[in-house]
Amino acid sequence: MGARTTHLLPGVLAALAAATIFGLIANAVHSGAPITQLDVQLAQWFHAHATHGVTLAMLAITWIHSSWGILSMSAVGSGWLYRRRMPDWLLALIATVPGGMLLNVAFKHVFQRARPHWDAPLLTLETYSFPSGHTASATVLYGFVVCFIAAHARSRQHAVLAAIAAIAALAAVALVALSRMYLGVHYLSDVLAAVAEGCMWLAICMTALAAWRRWRIEEGEGA
Template identity: 50%
Template structure:
């Protein structure tokens, strides 16, 4: 068998590689398919969120400037308490405790079931309990003590670790999932912006309530947001890929049956 002349073959191989990379890139940016744009966006969000979480965790464990800001902000909140604000944020934080989040998730699940949104229901069923478990594992990994005050605003009786914030993490998963659901149902820029802002506002309020009440530092809630964005990216991307693959197989089977009938 003749061996091809490598100098002659190299330009051909280079062109073939270039075409393959172009097809791969086009497939990653295509709106359809099981591994198209949604996968690229999901992986991008996952990588960015993990990088942000890792940076915050490294700064926290390394005693960098953010830990100084943590203490300063915690002391500022503790010294500027207001009775009305305390009551409002206490109610908000109770609503987003583990039982509260589970009740809200159950209500959302009932709505999704009634609307026959089985893939969104599957995502919810994975995202909420999985996110809670991930948060507990991270707490025991870092074992950061809660903020301590001579005169706390409220006595929270907390015996768990501080980093990252569980309330903020669960709120991020819940409202992030809800935002993703509504974003898939509108193309209007103003509506989409309002959805994102509403979800971000709810997460920010929960995070504020945890810092104000003295349950968490700033870095705790920021890390919780990053943690949950990463987890939500995994859940949304995985279930979306599953749905697209099943739909693709269903279309292929339907096409095959039509061909056989002809």
């Protein structure tokens, strides 16, 4: 890898690592590895310990992070980037979030895993289970926000803000994943694979953005 492309190495490695984790989880689910037994045990535990108040809170979290919720938040971010005249980041957001959501739909149809089944379900969905769309969408959206803040950190205060944003993003994604398991529509392996999938796609999009911005700079210098 040449000197002009070494700055892309972290993103490439991150994408490969996330893809490897996703592949391992997918293979474990396909082969019926022990994680699938843990899937069932956790699903049964959540279902047995559900309470009215917690269920309402989890329904609110899952509703906010539905496809329309994620797309609405992305639209607000897109409008902000447009007003700030950041076309590169605007295109990156469009590729990252809607693109990641489409990738998730493709994966669901590849694996076609049935969702958990309950006699008295808290929530009923007819789509496939693996990987979790809500969790993947939250991963790419909040991950994009963290990447944007980190890329524009120009001081120690900004670096602290980026660290806080990263912690908040991790907490938000974990909460979304928990809501999907609690509501009985996903297994543990579904949400873990979704996080890996989201990180992989985010790394690909951020690496593409870095390559595009570097190319534009070099073209400008060569003009």
